[in-house]
Amino acid sequence: MCEIKQELETILSEYTTAELKSLSGDENLADIGIDSLSLVEIIFDIEEQFDIKIPHEAELEQRGFSLDSLADLLHLVTCLYQERQS
Amino acid sequence: MAARIVVTGLGCISGAGKNVGEFNHSIFSDGPSKTILPISLFTPDKHMTQIAAEVKNYAPGDFFSVAELKQYDRFSQFALLSADEAIKDAGLAFDENLSKRTCVVHGTSIGGQETIENAYRQFYQEGQKRPHPYTVPKLLPSAAGSFISMKYGIKGPAFATASACASSGHAIAMAVLMLRSNMAEVAIAGGAEACITKGNFQAWEGLRVLSPDSCRPFSAKRSGLVIGEGGATLVLETLDHALARKATIYAELTGIGMSSDAHNIVQPLSEGAEMAMQAALTDAGIKGEDIQYINAHGSGTVQNDRVETRAIHNVFGGHAGSLKVSSTKSVHGHVLGAGGALESIAAILALQQQRIPATKNYLAPDSECDLDYVANVSCQAEIDQVMSNSFAFGGLNTSLIFKRFP
Numbered sequence: 198m199c200e201i202k203q204e205l206e207t208i209l210s211e212y213t214t215a216e217l218k219s220l221s222g223d224e225n226l227a228d229i230g231i232d233s234l235s236l237v238e239i240i241f242d243i244e245e246q247f248d249i250k251i252p253h254e255a256e257l258e259q260r261g262f263s264l265d266s267l268a269d270l271l272h273l274v275t276c277l278y279q280e281r282q283s
Numbered sequence: 284m285a286a287r288i289v290v291t292g293l294g295c296i297s298g299a300g301k302n303v304g305e306f307n308h309s310i311f312s313d314g315p316s317k318t319i320l321p322i323s324l325f326t327p328d329k330h331m332t333q334i335a336a337e338v339k340n341y342a343p344g345d346f347f348s349v350a351e352l353k354q355y356d357r358f359s360q361f362a363l364l365s366a367d368e369a370i371k372d373a374g375l376a377f378d379e380n381l382s383k384r385t386c387v388v389h390g391t392s393i394g395g396q397e398t399i400e401n402a403y404r405q406f407y408q409e410g411q412k413r414p415h416p417y418t419v420p421k422l423l424p425s426a427a428g429s430f431i432s433m434k435y436g437i438k439g440p441a442f443a444t445a446s447a448c449a450s451s452g453h454a455i456a457m458a459v460l461m462l463r464s465n466m467a468e469v470a471i472a473g474g475a476e477a478c479i480t481k482g483n484f485q486a487w488e489g490l491r492v493l494s495p496d497s498c499r500p501f502s503a504k505r506s507g508l509v510i511g512e513g514g515a516t517l518v519l520e521t522l523d524h525a526l527a528r529k530a531t532i533y534a535e536l537t538g539i540g541m542s543s544d545a546h547n548i549v550q551p552l553s554e555g556a557e558m559a560m561q562a563a564l565t566d567a568g569i570k571g572e573d574i575q576y577i578n579a580h581g582s583g584t585v586q587n588d589r590v591e592t593r594a595i596h597n598v599f600g601g602h603a604g605s606l607k608v609s610s611t612k613s614v615h616g617h618v619l620g621a622g623g624a625l626e627s628i629a630a631i632l633a634l635q636q637q638r639i640p641a642t643k644n645y646l647a648p649d650s651e652c653d654l655d656y657v658a659n660v661s662c663q664a665e666i667d668q669v670m671s672n673s674f675a676f677g678g679l680n681t682s683l684i685f686k687r688f689p
Binding site (some may be wrong): 233238240254255256 | 490491
């Protein structure tokens, strides 16, 4: 979990000037300067880094996931990563 | 006064049929679209979208010789087939004089994608020492226009327009400007696209705009766009030229509007769309109230449909609620560079038949898309003037207005 968080922060740090370690994680991505186009790139980077596939938005919604904050991303990636390993 | 421009020939090939007759049947038949189907041109990976609007039962050898197919990428084939249908439909014969007074403007978003992928896969991956010498001329975005001019001996201006999904909208607009300026009297204008290839789809997949299930423009639970392929061509000519040769006239092309968002390479902006629609109305010398039907860009993505709806409200004001607005992409898919021309044909067929093609696969109203989208079932309507919108990646926009003739 901690490693995933660190790797996520490394990915996100390319797209925002916000000091990620000082944030609670619940901040909206848009509020820390990450727009929807950057999010597309971030998802791509995450998929490559963790060798997972982040599903289509409709499926995410159905499964109760969202992509609004760093905490959302961490929760999603952790779940998908564990799914892949199991 | 600038010449009036009319449409005298139509031709198309797409997932919705291999000619205008089949296209007409597809867009006006009711019930769910049967044109968006599992991909057959390549085997998609498990996590990719599995659907597209492919041209079905298409064997290039039925239309072209082996020697021709060495030179024609799939997009050029579609361009040539649609141009051939349109030119025959218009009853044009290119004598020495007419060949010099005719122009060809054919748009494409990418050009020879199939050629690019095949040639370089063989070169980089499969040990082929060097690509075939025709690789370069075959993949050129301008190849389709060249082959059209070569086939019919058309010697006036010929070039391609490239503005992503507005490419053939711009092609038609450029043709109109050349006809109005007396640079030509006849124009072969349209677009073609054939990019249902694995590499291209993988790249599109990364943009997260491809729908996994269907194309449902303006609907709640819409899930993105579905890529299609095809070609569409219009024969345009000055009214005087058409009357002199007693041509059958489908419609008058009264207005063109173009704009750019100057905003973002993938995200649309309402102001740009509004500017294009307003420019087309101004060019046609009419008010919003004079339009009865808009064949919308309506790609089926969450953002486009919301932004286009807002733009229509802002341009048409109180009249927006009376407009019929539909997206035939729900039938023929997003044919990218061929879209502006293919959807212009849909708009002209609507004028001809006084019938509005439905937005298929529509599930339920969306709170941000609150116009009359002619959901699922086509309807009769009195239509005098129609608008066809194309709003492309990179914020490149065209709006065209066609009027019933006479």
